Amino acid sequence: MRSPSYSVMPVRGLRSLVVLVLAAGLATAAPAAQAQPDDGNATPASPATAAAKPYMGWSSWSMQSSKYPGLNPNGDYSYLTEANVLKQTDALATKLKRFGYEYINIDAGWWRNYAWTPEFDEYGRQKADPVRFPSGMKAVADHIHSKGLKAGIYLPVGLEKEAYGGGKVPIWNAEGCSTADIVYDDLRTTNGWDSAYKIDFSDPCAQKYIDSQARMFADWGYDFLKLDGVGPGSFKSGENYDNVADVAAWQKAISATGRPIHLELSWSLDIGHADDWKKHSNGWRVDTDVECYCNTLVSWENSVDDRWDDTPAWTRHAGPGGWNDLDSLDVGNGEMDGLTKAERQSYATLWAIAKSPLYTGDDVTKLDSYGLSLLTNREVIAVNQGDAPPARPVTPSDPQQVWASKNQDGTYTVALFNLADRPASVTADWPTLGFTGKAAVRDLWNHENLGTHRNGITQALPAHGSRLFKVTPRGDALTWTGIEAESSANTLGGNASVADCAACSDGHKVGNLYTGGKLTINKVVVDKAGTYQIKVAYVSGDARSADVSANGGGATRHKFPSTGDWSTVNGVYVPVTLKAGSNTITFDSGSGYAPDIDRIDVPKSS
Secondary structure (H helix, E strand, O other): OOOOOOOEEEOOOOOOOEEEOOOOOOOOOOEOOOOOOOOOOOOOOOHHHHOOOOEEEEEOHHHHHOOOOOOOOOOOOOOOOHHHHHHHHHHHHHHOHHHOOOEEEOOOOOOEOOOOOEOEOOOOOEOOOOOOOOOOHHHHHHHHHHOOOEEEEEEEOOEEHHHOHHHOOEOOOOOOOEHHHHEOOOOOEEOOOOOEEOEOOOOHHHHHHHHHHHHHHHHHOOOEEEEEOOOOEOOEOOHHHOOHHHHHHHHHHHHHHOOOOEEEEOOOOOHHHHHHHHHHOOEEEOOOOOEOOOOOOEOHHHHHOHHHHHOHHHHHHOEOOEEEEOOOOOOOOHHHOOOOHHHHHHHHHHHHHOOOOEEEOOOHHHOOHHHHHHHOOHHHHHHHHOOOOOOEEOOOOOOEEEEEEEOOOOOEEEEEEEOOOOOEEEEEEHHHHOEEOEEEEEEOOOOEEEEEEEOEEEEEEOOOEEEEEEEEEOOEEOOEEEEEOOOOOOEEEOOOEEEEOOOOOOOEEEEOOEOOOEEEEEEEEEOOOEEEEEEEEEEOOOOEEEEEEEOOOOOEEEEEOOOOOOOOOEEEEEEEEEOOEEEEEEEEOOOOEOOEEEEEEEEOOO
């Protein structure tokens, strides 16, 4: 799950603490569709074949990284042992396998002792620590497979410094090649912890080294590899931290083994290289570690709550073959998780609707009844594993949010979130889904039909609470009136100006909305007075806020989630109160920076 580290690893998130650890992220597994263990003779699989659905399973990192009493009795990150992995394997097979969980992912440290000293074989490849894994990694994979599950393993990207051996270590099955041939002469470093030398793929020996590692994992019977510290990402940028060539080499090497191995990348990957990650891997971590590196596994503020802000930009990149990885889902152990019940449900809800891989880092042997109900709710799992696209926010990134996706049968999956620190009501308006009138509502967490609701549904939610519904429209499709932001009928103020925009609906947008920049859209005509859900199409490479008002009245400040870059258009719905006849709607940057506005669409009836 988390971002890994080798010799020295920063405790992630916004923390700059440095921790001695081979910090790893989760190596998880392939899709639930591949429930039966491989026999080692499978034909090569493309990325799409290997990840038809988000994978489900377990990862060791959350318990390795925690300071919770008793988890790491032999020092930091000492939880990772053969005995503990087998214990979790047996528990997952008994409790979770029938619900689709199938990967057992061994994270960072399997080749390092408790002092974090690594072991390598005569070819510079990682070698299991004999104290942690006395039976060896193949025997562990064999046991995992005997339970009808899949085995995952972990590596940091690059050639680990300790494997270099003065450049004299030979490469397996590559006559004349040594570690001196596969890295740059200046021994420049790479990955999120600078714990490895950057591999120079201009020399054919470099691919041979990756081939040798992939062959070793395939021979051991592993089905999943988490490659950690990958850049651009992992809080690093620049040429030395560009590991696209490494990822491509790993995909090539895995294919050559003839064994389907799911390739997962970690952590906080650069969205500017999303096409590379999609081309060469099956999943990518979009954020920092979810773990808090504290006396629980996670905490809401560090950094579960970050995902509501950081996921929307990535949503369009997820689909069969590759998924946005939100990190470990630690909702099953109650007090050890470090979350309230409301937070645990919201955490699980977002992971499900975003179609993140569902892999828990909890102690599966100690799931409490509430945690087990969250991890095994078949209706919620069906949302995650189904054919609908990932949900996206249909309202701004304010404390009260609505996320939705349209299912193939014409129904909608709708999630309500109250991210505020106090109770609040949240409303899902049917016009934000594209229809008006009535709809049948089913509560997916509680398996309960809530009857028919007209024009929307409002729920009172606790702090950090959520609800998850299936909505079946019974009303009529809405019709809309579109107004371009750059129309000459509108009024621009401050720095606001019209700019070209290839992705925008009419090839233009209004930008430079900063420090007083303002766009007023004039002649917004409706038949009758009321509150209307106005769809705002916008472009924003980062999350930005704007004050939205109608007819010169009081403004409401809304935060618009990032669209991922400055060439992608997304849309959210903003409520505005309009009078019958002609109105004005203003987007004001205030003292900050607002998104660029493409257009608005106004429903023809309220």
